Amino acid sequence: xxxxxxxxxxxxINIDKAYLSKxxxxxxxxxxxxxxxxxxxxxxLLIVMTNQSGIARGYYTEEDFLKLNDWMLxxxxxxxxxxxxxxxCPHYSSGKIEKYRMDCExxxxxxxxxxxxxxxxxxxxxxxxxxxxxxxxxxLCKKYNCHGYLISNLEKETVVNDVKNGQYRNIKFAxxxxxxxxxxxxxx
Numbered sequence: 001x002x003x004x005x006x007x008x009x010x011x012x013i014n015i016d017k018a019y020l021s022k023x024x025x026x027x028x029x030x031x032x033x034x035x036x037x038x039x040x041x042x043x044x045l046l047i048v049m050t051n052q053s054g055i056a057r058g059y060y061t062e063e064d065f066l067k068l069n070d071w072m073l074x075x076x077x078x079x080x081x082x083x084x085x086x087x088x089c090p091h092y093s094s095g096k097i098e099k100y101r102m103d104c105e106x107x108x109x110x111x112x113x114x115x116x117x118x119x120x121x122x123x124x125x126x127x128x129x130x131x132x133x134x135x136x137x138x139x140l141c142k143k144y145n146c147h148g149y150l151i152s153n154l155e156k157e158t159v160v161n162d163v164k165n166g167q168y169r170n171i172k173f174a175x176x177x178x179x180x181x182x183x184x185x186x187x188x
Contacts, residue, residue, distance in 0.1 A: 001124035004084070005039045005184075006114060006140060008132030009050040011152055012177060014072075016133070021060035023071045035178035036081045042185050044128070045121055048086040049113045049137070056095025065090070084121060087113035109139035131180050135159050141170040149173070149180035 010016040013036075015027045040046055055062050069086055076083055089106040106112035118125060125144040132138055133152030141148040148171045150163045163173045174180035 001122050001127075002045050003043065003127040004045040004047050004117070004121060004123045004129075006117070006128065006130040006146075007046060007048050007177075008108075008134070008137040009048050009086075011133035012131060012137070013048070019054035019057070019059045021054060021064045021068060023068055026068065026072065029176060031176060031178035033076075033079050033081060035176070035181035036076070038178070038181040038185055040081060045084040045123075046082065047084050047117050047121070049108065049117070049130075050086065050088045051108050052088045052090050053092035053095065053107070055090035056092035056097050056100035058096035062090055085117065087117055089113060109136035111140060111143060114140045129180075129184055131174075131177060135163075135168070135171075138168070138171050141168070146170060147172070149183065151176055151180055 007013060010020060013029065013032055014020065015029055017025055020026060036046060052065050054060050055065060065088065073083055073086070089104060089108070090100045091102050091104040091107055092100065093103045095101040104112065117123060125146045128146050130138050130140045130146055130148040131151060135150060138148035138150060140146045150160065150171060151174050160173060162168060163171050174183055
């Protein structure tokens with residue numbers, strides 16, 4: 001079995017610029033590459049899980065997303081980082097584009113993308129972690145014995161404080177992805 005890091009994209013890997021769809025607007029969060037390298041070098045598969053409701057809302061097309069995604073994967077590869085796969089949810093229940101207007105099982109906090117990845121990559125969930133900037137990115141921790149790191153202060157202050165005070169099962173707080181990576185590797 002494999003161990004994995006399930007990563008949110010916007011706000012975790014790159015600066016969240018609200019419905020990011022253009023390569024020229026993509027900007028890594030400082031120290032992300034170093035954090036990803038630490039995790040990869042420690043034997044974790046890196047798997048991205050991203051809600052992309054901008055597709056359903058009609059802000060950009062699925063092809064726009066895939067173009068940006070391919071660019072990101074190639075750019076990370078040029079920096080020595082291998083992302084095993086990017087899972088994405090293009091759906092939104094009140095989306096403008098009918099094809100994507102649905103209440104699906106893949107949109108976080110639902111677990112469809114995670115369960116697909118667990119099966120596809122034979123993931124040992126209890127040895128894996130999930131990292132994101134919103135509590136919904138850590139929903140895997142509720143059902144499985146997976147640990148997570150909330151890495152942002154963009155959530156409501158009460159959520160951040162609740163995480164810091166241990167109110168969420170298996171979830172801790174870290175300042176950024178690099179900090180989360182050091183805590184994971186250091187066993188904290």
